[in-house]
Each structure stands twice: as C-alpha cells, then as structure tokens.
Amino acid sequence: MSEYNAVSATNTKNAPKFDQSSQSAAFSHYNNLSAQLPIDPATGKLVEGGIKAQAEQNFKNIEAVLESVGHVMSDIVRISVFVKDIQDVDAVDEVYKTFFPTYVPARTTVAAALPMDALVQVEALVSHGEGTIPDAPQAGDLIKLSNNTSAAPVSNLSSQTVAFSHYNNITAQLPIDPATGRIVTGGIKAETVQSLKNIKAILSGIDVPFDDIVKINIFVKDLKDMDAVNEVYSTFFPDSSIARTVGYVPARTVIQAEDLQMGASVQIEAVVSHGDGTPPQAIEDRHGIVIKAHNTENAPVDSLSTQTVAFSHYNHLSAQLPIDPATGKLVEGGIKEQTQQVLTNIKAVIESVDHVMEDMVKVNIFVKDLADMDAVNEVYATFFPEGTPARRVVGVSALQEDALIQIDAIAGNAEGTPPEFK
Template structure:
C-alpha cells in the first residue's frame, strides 16, 4: 500500500455521533467527504431548541468542529449543500451562512426536500479540501491552492462561487434556470428551464476553458419528478457534447432527485462535478496534465443510455444513483424497503466490483427515501454491506423516486490507482 492513498475515516466527540453506520468525515487523496450534519447538540444528542436559524447555526458549528478536529478550517470548504424542509427558511439560514463564510464563499446547492432525519428543519453537508493527501505517513502537497472562478455569462451570487477547483476537480454551484442578463427565471416550462440550467453550466465551463464532456457527475433536482422525460429531451442535446464523446457514447454519471421546492420557485436545478486535469498549483506539470476520464458499465447492474454507471477521474469514481432494479429483468424487485435497499446496494457493489474495487473503497453514500421513517429498516441492510461504518453519508426524504421506488442510493468511491494519462 506504500505510495498509495488510503481511505481515512475520522470522528470527533465535539460533533454529534452519526446516526447509523457512518463516519463524520472520510478523507481520500485531496478531499474530505463530510457526512451531512443535522442540528444536533453533541453533548445532549438532541436537536437544538429554536427554529431554522438556530438549527442552521448548529449544523455549521458541527461542521466547524469536525474540520477543527482534522486540522482544517471553514475556508477549506469547496462545496456546501443545504437541505431545508421549508424553502422559505432559506433567508434566515443565509444570515447564519454569512457569519461562517464572511469573505470566501464556496460553491453551493440549496434544495427543499420532503423530510429530514429526526424531523429537522435543515441539514447541511460539506466537501472539504485535503491538501496533505492520504498516503500513510507521507504528506503530499499541503500547499495546493483553491482556484475560484466566476463569469458574467452565468448567474452570479454573493453567497456562492460559480466554480471552485482544487487538485483534480472543479465543483460547480447548482445552476437555476436564470438568464444572467436579466437575473430572472427564463420564460417557458421545464424544457426551457432545463436548457437554461445547462447553458449556465456550459458558460461557467467555457470561462475555465473546459468542455461539457469533462463533467463526471450531474445531479438534477426536479420540482415534479414527472418532468424527467421532458428534461431528458433537453439533456440529450447537451450530452454527449463533442465528436469524441459521441463516438465513445460518453455520458456522465447521474442522479435525479425530487425536490419539494427550489429557490425562486424554479422547476429544475442542476449541479455538476467536473474533472480538472490541470490540477491546481503547485502540482508538478508531469503530475497534472493528460489524465483521462474513464467511464464503465457492467451487465450486472442496470444500464441506461442517459448515464454511465461509473465515471472515474484521478482518484475518485462517481457512481450513478441506483434504483432497486434487477438488472436481469429490468424491473423493481419484489418486497418492501429492505429488499429494495438491498438491491440498490447490490447494484452498487456489482458496479464497484466491475472496476476491480470493493465496498471498502466507498467514501460517501447518498440515500434518498420515499419515507424517511424507513431509515431504520434500510440501516439493517446497509450494515451488512458496510459493517465498519466507514463511508460518510447523507440521508434525505423525497416525495417521489423514479420507477415509484422506495429508495435510491448513489456513491462516491476511492480510486487509489488514479486514471492514466493520455497515450
């Protein structure tokens, strides 16, 4: 294992003990993946008193405590994702947000969902830099810098940066269907709105001289899940983007999530994770240029022409959201949430094993539940796949899932061997 990054899971008593089989933070290579934080007081183990403002402050306090425990600070955050029960609470949450990010602001996603664990009003997660890397006893490049970028050709906000690059990834703020010239939602329905979201992402990437085909993961948040077919019509006009990608039939990994509400009462919001072969300074040129995106699919998990099952770049693999679909029949498995959760995780395992990895390489898991009360049943199954409780995790309740499923799960997986440079 010498010379290779290792999965590094850590916990601190200064933040709440995580509910279920998970770790507060899991580092791999140049990123720390934090579990979504609920507004729990670490001493009492209970939700704090008050409303959304007090709950948001506790979530951020928990994130800060975790970062302090691993020698990091809030300005090391590259992406913040805020889940709220009521979209109207965002204004008071933003008041708190500004106190934790008074100058530098990370990329950001805000979405209202149907339910959160413990009936919380807010849940917040963070993706954080890890310049020291995770090669055991061998710090890598602790002086790597973040690169922030904004363009007037996409909507700007004082609360978020459009793109933040660190090491070999660019993280893009979730894009609403806003016309950057008017600052308003575009006219029309979900097709027009989806097109504007993707145009905004494309404009951001053009600003940093990156094509759409460098996107490795897309997350689509929909007000009405029934709009997915209309969104897919637009989506396929953007992906694949280049002749090379069309020849290879490359499409990013993808997750589609039902939102109970979106900012500005939008119908759709889209975020992207983008490869960054250049790396960020001061990485040596020979360690930076020419890395390739590797997409893989296996017959042992469900396939779709709209996404790749897994997309690897540098030291991470990104797994598309898995529904409880039997790959042989193409149908949702019989049974309840336990059987469905088991099938989702079997599909992830099959995908991971198809690229010569194991479940112990998973660093982050995202669980979407039709009924948040099913979390205990899902945890019973989950523990059989992750007995050590290593991955960081997010759990949210959603109003609907594709195929009328009860559960959907996606994952981020370590990739110690990295991806090879271009020949």
C-alpha cells in the same frame, strides 16, 4: 485496485456521531463530511429554537469536525444546504454569512424532508491538500481556485466554480437568465436548457470542455417532467466529437426536490474533472489524466448515464434504483428488499472496476419514507459493517420507477487514471 486505497475516517466527540457513518472520510485530496443535522452533541437532541438556531448548530458541527482533522471552514469547496421549507433559506443565509464572511464555496440549496424532522441539514466537501496516499506526488499546500463569470448567474453567497486538485465543483445552477437575473419563461424544457447553458458558460469561463463533467445531479420539482428534461439533456451530452464517438455521458442522479428557489422547476449541479490541477501541482495536459467511464451488465444500464466515471483518485457512481438487472424491473418486496438490491447493484458496479465496498468514501441515500430508515440501516450495516463512509440521508416524495429508495456513492480510486500514480 491499489494497495494504497485506504480511506481515512475520523470522528470527534464535539459533533454528533452515528453508528452508520463517519463524520469525515478523507481520501486523496478531498475530505467528505457527513451531512450534519442541528444536533447538540452534548445532548444528542435537536437544538431548541427556530431555523436560525438550527442552522447555527449545523455549521458549528461542521466546524468541530473540521477542527478535529486540522482544517478550517475556508477549506470547504462545496456546501449543500437542505431545508424543510424553501422560505427559510433567507434565515439560513443570514447565519451562513457569519461562517463565510469573505470566501464562499460552491453551493447547492434544495428543499427536502429531513431526519428527526429537522428544519435544515448541511453537508460539506473539503479540500485536503496533504492527501492520504503515502508518497503521492504533489501533496502539500495546494490552493483553491474560485471563479465567476458574468455569462452565468452570480451570487454573493457562492462561487460559481471552486477547483481544488483535479476536480472542479460547480454551484447548482437554477434556470436564471444572467442578463435579467430572472427565471426564464417557457416551461421545463426552456428551464433545463438555461440550467445547462449556465453550466456550460461557467466551464467556458475557465477553459474547460463540457464533456469534462464526470457527475450530474438533477433536482426537479416533478419527476413527470423528466422526459422533457431528458429530451434537452440529450442535446448537451455527448458534447464533443470525441465524446460522441465513444458515447460518453456522465454519471447521474435524479432527485425530486420538495421545492427549489425562485419557483424553479429544475436545478442542475455538476462535478468536473480538472486535469490541470491547482498550484503547486504541476500543470498537466488536460487529456493526460483521462476520464474512465464504465458499465457492467451486472447492474442496470441507462443510456443517459454511465454507471461509474473515474477521474484521478475518485470514482463517481450513478444513483442506483432497486432494479434487478436480470429483469429490468423493481424487485418484489418492501424497503429491505429494495435496499438490498440497490446496494447489490452498487457492489456490482464497484467490483466491475476492481474495487470493493470498503473503498467508498461517501454514500447518499434518498428514501421515500424516512420512517423506513431503521429497516434501511439494518440492511446497510451488512454492506458497511464499520460505518466508514460519510453519509447523507434525505426524504423525497417520489423516486423514479416509484421506488422506495435510491442510493448513489463516491469511491476512492488510489490507482488513479492515466498517467497512473505508481
């Protein structure tokens, strides 16, 4: 672990603050923002009004956080929108356009249960050209590179891919046939094929191999469909002969969404390594900076995902369920015991690559019952006593293995992946 591995966490009184998280956790060339609820920071309560009023407050909170660290809305590379009712997306989009009148980031939209019974929650990933590592090379006014291809669905509300520094952020892909603009027919397998084909087309449009993906997030309407999804998924990963030789598969999270746009059954988003960097970074050979995938027997191992995938200055961790790696079964007990096991698994994974929990910049919590969050937070505070990482909490109606909680995370990786930062 590098001595420079310091997360820069900040908070402002102009946006809601929670003890369990920082509003913004910057590391290297990215700023990870906590998901914002439509809370008026002056009152600490949800704003009055309907979906438009709540969406506007979400974006105002994000804007306030960004301004407090010297950034603006156009520095955002990815937006994730969680709505209680998928039918409210049109109203959210109406507000969204006023905050992104020209440039649009990559985007994911999902229906889920939300804390405080909010109608909408929004989070952002932000470019951070100045970086956080002292004397790191190529820090400065890096530019974003956004791209769209007609070989995948195009939307005026998002860019298919936004690259910044050494990562490419891909908009979540619905199973839309770009030739017709409609969801493909044929059921869950056909939809999964189309979603992954769309991602592959987007990457081909920027000359990036499919196996450069470091993290996949799969949103399904019904977890019972995951066997069929996995059957298709296994035909896409590994993709190249090199990846097949080493058995490389990305880190992965699977979430049951309350609903998806256009009546889709599945939606898939991807985070992709970008060895070339973005100007004025020097163009490096794509295989000069390498992906480092790692598994440890001290946490549950899954043939369809790698526990942690590092590239450049970030480590992406697969979602952890409350499974005891010694037995391969869910731990006994309730929400506290399950939260303890999930975070113990995450700790085991990050320590297996010579990092510590203090290196975490973002934590995503998926909980079956939002009423359990007080108990979750009680355990969470023992692992993150300073509440440094940015955080997102959403409610889901079901989790794999019938678990009560699932957590994934992103950690800073100051030492980088070869060629290493010295």
